[in-house]
Amino acid sequence: MSERVRFGLGSGLLLLSVTGLAYGPGQSDFFELLLFYLPAVLGYLWLCYRSEGLPLAWYLGLAVAARLIILPAMPQLSDDIYRFIWDGRLLLNGINPFEHLPAYYQALPNPPAGLTEDLFRQLNSPEYFTIYPPVAQAVFGISCWLAPESIYCSTLLMKAFLLLADIGTIVLLPRLLKVMGLSPKRSLWYLLNPLILIETIGNLHFEGVMIGFLVLSFWWLHQQKWWASAVAMALSVAAKLLPLLFLMFLIPVLGWKRSLQYFALLGGVLLLLFAPLLGEAFLNGFGSSLDLYFRRFEFNASVYYILRWMGFKLTGYNQIAIIGPALALGTFTGVTLMAIRAGFRSLKGEALRLPGLMQYCLAAILLYLAFTPTVHPWYVALPLMLCTFTPYRFPVLWSGLILLTYANYAGLEYQEHLWLVALEYVVVAGYALWEWRQQKKRIKAMPISAL
Secondary structure, rough: OHHHHHHHHHHHHHHHHHHHHOOOOOOHHHHHHHHHHHHHHHHHHHHOOOOHHHHHHHHHHHHHHHHHHHHOOOOOOOOHHHHHHHHHHHHHHHOOOOOHHHHHHHOOOOOOOOOHHHHHHOOOOOOOOOOHHHHHHHHHHHHHHHHHHHHHHHHHHHHHHHHHHHHHHHHHHHHHHHHHOOOHHHHHHHHHHHHHHHHHHOOOOHHHHHHHHHHHHHHHHOOOOOHHHHHHHHHHHHOHHHHHHHHHHHHHHHHHHHHHHHHHHHHHHHHHHHHHHHHHHHHHEEEEEEHHHHOOEEEOOOHHHHHHHHHHHHHHOOOHHHHHHHHHHHHHHHHHHHHHHHHHHOOEEEEEHHHHHHHHHHHHHHHHHOOEEEEEEHHHHHHHHHOOOOOOOOHHHHHHHHHHHHHHHHHOOOOOOHHHHHHHHHHHHHHHHHHHHHHHHHOOOOOHHHH
């Protein structure tokens, strides 16, 4: 069988399965989801493992084609889009989305234009303040401004913005890998991943935008364009806050003097981006949302669920109000210790360069995901992208297993299946440990001159 035939078979399997996922099953159709997802994963693995015989451009073209095919589909596995539309229409009315809860506007005799009763009923968390930062809010506002009366057209515009961010990643991620001395085809583990396709372009989660700006920041960091890297990093943080975890690792890369300049520019850009939303309403609303995230929300957690069980045994009730913030503090402490370790190695003459930076970033996001009480499927996007710069592929395995969380929605009522959660984390942690040991053996076996 020729390489072109293999590519055609793998591409066809991936495209057909992803198309079925995007246009077919809803959130509660778990077995139908598996019916499409399993062949999508098989096509994806076939393409990634058999990618050496054909030019990279073929695979990058496939990555773009897959995204274009699912672009017109309404999100099937998430109803977050209705909060996006709600926030966008608030902005269209000149109202800060953080000012009031949705129920406040529904109680008004004349609610602001576009905030209909039908839209309100489709919100998944109307009792909570919005939590989306300014880049996301800007996309919501522009999309609703261009299509003020059509939810579908506003959705399509938001997806178009995510597509642009993804195309930026498709262009830059292979180039960044290549200049770091790594195979650019490693990027396919992220770019062709079915979970990434479905949860970013398909279900409109802004991890794709965050990663697009993050890759751009790392690219400019490699090109020694510090100011441009800082601006891109600020945009990444303003799309999703998670890249804040990585900032301390930049100090051993840039040195103290350059780091201060970098952080000053990054802080200035963030201030400009957040400025339209700043005020008492933003501080109260956003702060309330973050507090609730760590004190109330629970989904597909690992370490937190173990501590929650211990809390029940000791006290008889859920201790999330204590455990959640404590684990957040543990994440900050762990990341700080990693940064100090990187700093000490730098002082010994072992300068932290981009490959090492990526490994620290991967460790930081994994620590965060291990400790957080909520791990949605799209949260795997960031470790999946970062792992392409490392020898580790357990995030690829995780991206396949985490779809099992949709089994929670399969019944008449939501119910989390803890045995599936345990299966997910035991298998992923076991494979990660095996990969780590294999890497240690490879390093020991290398000649001293190669180290």
